[in-house]
Amino acid sequence: MIESPSFKTTNLFKRMMAEYLERGVAAKEKGIPIAWVTATFPVEIIYAAGLFPYYPENFGARIAAKKVAAAISAAAEKQGYFPDLCAYARCGIGNAFSIKRPVGEVLKPDVVFCSNAQCGSLQKWFEAAGRYYQVPFFLIDTPLIENTPTTLIKRYIVDQLHELLDFLELYTGNTFNFSRLAEVISLSNEACRLWNEILEMAALKPAPFGYFDACYHLAPIVAWRGTKWAVDYYKELKKELEERLDNKVYVIPDERYKLYFDHIPVWPRLRWFSNLLLERKALAVASQYTHAWAWRFDLNRPLESLVKNHTEVFINRGYEYRLEQKISLMNEFKVDGFILFSNRSCKPKALGLYDKYNIISERTGLPGVIFEADMSDERYFNEEYIKKLFGEFFDRLEREST
Amino acid sequence: MPARKNAKSIYEDFNKIVANPVRQIKRLRTGAVRIIGWVPTDVPEELIHAAGALPIGIVALDNPAVSRSAPHMQAWSCSLMRCALGMALGGSFDLLNGLIIPVICDTTRMVTGIWKQTKPYVFMDNFLLPKQIDRPSAKDYLIGEMGRLKARLEQFMDRTITASELCESIKLYNYNRSIMRKLFSLHTCHPELLGNKDMYNIIKTSMLMPKELHTNMIAELLQMLEKKVDDNKSGGKKYNIRLLMSGKVWEPPEIMNILDSLGAVSVGDDFCTGYRYIANDVPETGEPLRSLAERQFSRLPIAAFAGKCGDRTNSIIRMVGETHADGVLFVHLRYCEPENFDYPMLRDDLSASGIPNFRIETEIGGLPVENYNEQIKTFIDSLGGGV
Ligand code: SF4
Ligand code: SF4
Numbered sequence: 076m077i078e079s080p081s082f083k084t085t086n087l088f089k090r091m092m093a094e095y096l097e098r099g100v101a102a103k104e105k106g107i108p109i110a111w112v113t114a115t116f117p118v119e120i121i122y123a124a125g126l127f128p129y130y131p132e133n134f135g136a137r138i139a140a141k142k143v144a145a146a147i148s149a150a151a152e153k154q155g156y157f158p159d160l161c162a163y164a165r166c167g168i169g170n171a172f173s174i175k176r177p178v179g180e181v182l183k184p185d186v187v188f189c190s191n192a193q194c195g196s197l198q199k200w201f202e203a204a205g206r207y208y209q210v211p212f213f214l215i216d217t218p219l220i221e222n223t224p225t226t227l228i229k230r231y232i233v234d235q236l237h238e239l240l241d242f243l244e245l246y247t248g249n250t251f252n253f254s255r256l257a258e259v260i261s262l263s264n265e266a267c268r269l270w271n272e273i274l275e276m277a278a279l280k281p282a283p284f285g286y287f288d289a290c291y292h293l294a295p296i297v298a299w300r301g302t303k304w305a306v307d308y309y310k311e312l313k314k315e316l317e318e319r320l321d322n323k324v325y326v327i328p329d330e331r332y333k334l335y336f337d338h339i340p341v342w343p344r345l346r347w348f349s350n351l352l353l354e355r356k357a358l359a360v361a362s363q364y365t366h367a368w369a370w371r372f373d374l375n376r377p378l379e380s381l382v383k384n385h386t387e388v389f390i391n392r393g394y395e396y397r398l399e400q401k402i403s404l405m406n407e408f409k410v411d412g413f414i415l416f417s418n419r420s421c422k423p424k425a426l427g428l429y430d431k432y433n434i435i436s437e438r439t440g441l442p443g444v445i446f447e448a449d450m451s452d453e454r455y456f457n458e459e460y461i462k463k464l465f466g467e468f469f470d471r472l473e474r475e476s477t
Numbered sequence: 478m479p480a481r482k483n484a485k486s487i488y489e490d491f492n493k494i495v496a497n498p499v500r501q502i503k504r505l506r507t508g509a510v511r512i513i514g515w516v517p518t519d520v521p522e523e524l525i526h527a528a529g530a531l532p533i534g535i536v537a538l539d540n541p542a543v544s545r546s547a548p549h550m551q552a553w554s555c556s557l558m559r560c561a562l563g564m565a566l567g568g569s570f571d572l573l574n575g576l577i578i579p580v581i582c583d584t585t586r587m588v589t590g591i592w593k594q595t596k597p598y599v600f601m602d603n604f605l606l607p608k609q610i611d612r613p614s615a616k617d618y619l620i621g622e623m624g625r626l627k628a629r630l631e632q633f634m635d636r637t638i639t640a641s642e643l644c645e646s647i648k649l650y651n652y653n654r655s656i657m658r659k660l661f662s663l664h665t666c667h668p669e670l671l672g673n674k675d676m677y678n679i680i681k682t683s684m685l686m687p688k689e690l691h692t693n694m695i696a697e698l699l700q701m702l703e704k705k706v707d708d709n710k711s712g713g714k715k716y717n718i719r720l721l722m723s724g725k726v727w728e729p730p731e732i733m734n735i736l737d738s739l740g741a742v743s744v745g746d747d748f749c750t751g752y753r754y755i756a757n758d759v760p761e762t763g764e765p766l767r768s769l770a771e772r773q774f775s776r777l778p779i780a781a782f783a784g785k786c787g788d789r790t791n792s793i794i795r796m797v798g799e800t801h802a803d804g805v806l807f808v809h810l811r812y813c814e815p816e817n818f819d820y821p822m823l824r825d826d827l828s829a830s831g832i833p834n835f836r837i838e839t840e841i842g843g844l845p846v847e848n849y850n851e852q853i854k855t856f857i858d859s860l861g862g863g864v
Contacts, residue, residue, distance in 0.1 A: 155820060155821035155824060156817070156818075156821055157817045159553055159811075159812050159814075159817070160814055160817055160818065164818075191608055194583050195582050195586070195608075195781075195814065195815065196583065198608060198783060199780070199814065199815060199818035199819070200818065202818075203818055203819075203822060206822060212783070214608065214609045214783050216607050216608045216615070218580070218605035218607070218618075219580055219586055219603060219605060221603060227622065227625060228605075228618075230618075230621075231607070231617070231618035234613075234614035234617065234618070235609075235612070235614050238612050238613075238614055393589075393590060393603075394587075394589070394590025394591070394593065395590070417551060419551065419553050422554060422583040422584055422587060422814070423586060423587060426550060426551065426554055426583070426584065426588070426591065427587050427590050427591045427594075429548060429549060429551075430549055430591060430594050430595065434594075447551075
């Protein structure tokens with residue numbers, strides 16, 4: 076998407092995203108409830124209940140990509156929210172207090188749904204939003220799954236899904252429609268399958284698609300999962316990638332290195348990082364972040380299967396599990412090195428990374444680099460420091476691969 | 478029973494324990510007892526006690542230790558965990574047999590992995606408290622989680638915990654809390670007899686000592702102090718201002734000395750190491766694991782748990798009314814997200830209710846204490862206090 080000839084699907088993405096947002100506004104006008112949801116919330120249930128799901132995290136990422144996070148955050152900081160909170164939250168809150176809104180207004184919720192499988196920040200942010208907008212706040216509480224998921228935790232979350240269905244029935248006045256849920260889940264399965272196949276193409280050498288592209292094309296698998304939209308979108312993207320392969324169009328035609336990039340990208344620097352890697356003919360190809368949505372749902376046990384996928388997501392797992400998962404992605408994609416991003420917005424991903432850096436180096440023998448920045452807020456971005464770190468990293472990569 | 482000591486010497490004993498937790502752990506280990514540490518907050522110590530081990534709260538901190546955690550924890554995480562891990566790395570907790578870390582925020586969620594990696598103990602456990610507390614699922618789950626912890630403790634201690642043993646431990650803890658509440662109430666009426674520093678150290682030491690011994694000491698203290706009240710010996714220092722405090726922990730501890738010197742009494746708080754720790758008991762009837770869970774849901778609200786909308790605000794406003802506090806002092810640790818998310822709305826809601834409030838931001842091993850002194854003084858002056 077960045078230096079390679081741009082994807083046709085990028086235009087489709089822009090069109091569909093604009094339409095999705097317009098649909099949200101229209102839904103609000105028609106009286107369809109706007110439901111705020113988090114990235115690992117079982118959105119399938121929200122679609123099946125006929126509500127319009129809206130992702131403030133996606134809104135945060137769009138603000139960040141537009142390079143205006145610091146300005147929007149300032150409005151939240153003026154209210155007393157501290158600059159060390161997750162930037163998505165600061166931007167979501169900041170938007171409510173801003174006069175200038177460079178990416179439009181966050182869609183006001185009628186009801187707020189949150190899963191804390193990702194982090195405690197979402198729990199606090201959404202709780203605050205529920206109070207601010209004076210709407211109900213419903214939390215699916217997801218205890219950490221350190222090793223194997225226990226029956227206790229699974230049962231707790233299934234119980235909560237039943238409570239969620241009760242809540243929705245009262246809220247909407249309609250009985251919950253399980254056959255609609257089955258349809259939604261089939262569509263999720265289809266989108267997840269396509270997404271997975273697309274991600275796997277990055278393993279080809281040279282590859283037609285890489286991690287930075289995946290970051291760009293990620294929003295539909297999060298937000299539209301469970302709709303025909305997502306399926307159609309990824310069919311188009313996959314078709315385009317297959318054409319590229321037929322025509323021998325690659326992100327980096329003379330690709331030398333494949334790299335693992337842990338975590339969310341630095342949104343306002345997506346292109347900058349992509350170019351930084353490109354200069355040394357390196358392609359980032361895999362990440363726990365982009366692979367988090369490569370799910371499979373079991374239609375015979377819909378609720379259990381929603382629980383399994385949404386709560387066993389990597390970010391809700393213990394230290395060793397996550398470490399092993401990183402290493403197995405590195406093996407699967409046959410990477411030559413790894414990049415770890417210590418994102419000060421995101422403690423649940425960043426804390427522990429320095430030790431993990433050492434352990435991964437030891438277990439894989441691969442060269443790696445770890446850097447400090449914020450995924451959204453450029454006040455914490457030090458270009459010279461990163462260039463220097465990456466320069467040293469690439470020199471090692473070259474030395475060690477010859 | 479004649480008093481063996483005077484109040485001052487009991488305070489001194491407590492201060493010594495807080496000042497040197499490592500020596501305290503050493504002293505406790507001289508017996509054959511196994512010691513299991515717990516990180517604040519809301520770990521059911523009664524279970525540890527009933528298993529035959531001695532629970533020790535990781536609550537007394539050592540400022541210089543913070544820097545030791547630097548290679549493992551980013552400087553933008555809270556100093557409470559950086560300090561605790563730093564102390565562990567420096568060997569302060571080497572005599573512990575085990576450690577329980579409750580997951581109450583993203584930092585505690587992540588610190589276990591780092592801790593296990595860098596400084597493992599024989600027994601380590603993540604206590605996974607439910608974060609939503611309004612729906613029936615939470616209670617069922619918590620009872621199950623208590624059961625899981627119980628089973629792990631039983632395995633580690635190689636014995637079973639019977640219901641009657643657990644009930645005995647619950648009684649012991651309830652009794653200790655009830656005496657501390659009496660002391661606390663005496664403290665709020667007669668801070669000149671029992672000031673902030675001594676009161677809050679009493680609470681802290683109860684997490685660092687065998688409960689039986691602590692209970693004896695504070696029962697003796699209560700008797701002495703009550704006598705002083707009866708004899709009208711309450712002269713001395715004047716306290717003109719009543720403050721309600723709020724935050725995760727009252728660190729750095731010098732804050733309490735500052736309040737004492739400025740004549741402000743802390744009449745209540747929602748600190749995990751303060752009044753909140755003693756505010757309520759475990760029901761002594763019914764199935765004990767269920768009772769432990771019940772206590773959890775009736776504790777004072779804190780930022781970690783999502784309760785009925787506005788619960789914490791209402792709870793603080795209610796406490797202000799009950800304690801006739803002149804204002805609320807927030808003591809927030811830098812980089813503590815749960816508090817930082819709660820603060821702006823709490824501030825606005827309190828202000829809208831006409832309750833003066835003020836926030837200080839602290840960091841263990843961070844800013845010089847004089848800074849807090851000036852800030853707190855300004856707030857107290859604005860409340861019309863000052864000595
Ligand atoms: S970036 Fe991290 S802290 Fe922020 S919402 Fe996402 S998971 Fe939570
Ligand atoms: S002080 Fe705050 S951030 Fe630190 S462990 Fe406690 S709740 Fe978590």
